[in-house]
């Protein structure tokens with residue numbers, strides 16, 4: 001089954017074709033992402049109306065380009081998957097409108113995918129995928145959640161952030177230290193060259209039981225440290241390193257707790273912060289120490305993309321699940337309400 005996936009929930013236009021008849025990573029026939037970073041950079045953040053308009057401009061050419069790359073035409077498609085939420089309502093409507101129109105014209109089933117389910121299932125697109133049950137850490141710009149995955153589509157929230165998401169903390173901290181938008185990956189790159197231990201920040205909420213997170217206090221600690229410093233380049237690197245170590249340690253501690261609570265030794269990590277090298281190394285280390293397993297998507301599939309939507313949609317379409325023909329999106333959407341596959 002060839003499924004076209006369309007992602008437009010925020011500031012990336014993503015398109016992909018996933019073929020369920022091919023095993024493992026080979027199933028991803030083609031994917032392309034157009035990032036709007038340059039468009040929003042001058043405003044220091046995503047401007048929703050500009051995002052919607054840019055999706056309108058980029059989506060159809062990107063679909064043509066992706067089909068070309070896969071060596072397919074629309075006649076080869078068996079289904080369409082699109083992000084139906086959560087996300088920016090205008091941006092979501094562009095993807096849903098195009099997906100629904102294509103499905104109508106080609107007489108194909110189409111399914112609205114939950115963006116975070118897309119992220120969560122992305123590691124399963126790779127070779128040698130883990131099987132449920134497992135625990136998932138979802139770390140993106142808008143979410144930080146630990147989820148018990150009993151089976152595909154059946155998700156129990158174990159813990160989440162009470163304030164900033166991990167990616168948001170990276171972005172805001174980067175901005176405070178004068179890095180251009182979007183700062184998260186740039187802060188991580190700076191931290192690479194920083195000296196560990198020169199700046200030590202707290203590991204929020206690890207001193208008490210529970211699986212929730214809080215990153216806004218950490219952000220303030222970093223702001224104070226930066227303000228009171230000499231603000232030299234080496235200091236910026238060292239503070240970045242101290243911040244990254246604090247976030248990574250905190251995530252790793254809570255992941256272990258969640259695995260213990262769920263009685264599992266398989267951890268799946270997804271979302272933009274899952275591309276962070278130090279987080280990947282730290283969780284690999286803990287898994288090796290505990291005889292467990294940790295699975296990530298390749299870094300390009302950690303951040304927003306159409307492949308994860310094509311894949312998550314394909315699992316549902318194969319199970320006979322699809323939505324009716326109305327263009328409907330759900331900007332706020334609780335993953336626990338999804339139907340099991």
Ligand code: KG4
Pocket residue numbers: 139140141142143166167168170171182183184185188271272273274275276277302303304
């Ligand atoms: O999943 P994603 O692409 O979009 C959302 O659904 O939010 O995640 C984007 C987030 C941003 O906050 C970005 O700063 C963060 O992921 N991010 C990183 C890295 N790459 C992306 N954070 C830390 N280290 C990275 N290497």
Ligand code: ZN
Pocket residue numbers: 115119140141271272303304
């Ligand atoms: Zn995302």
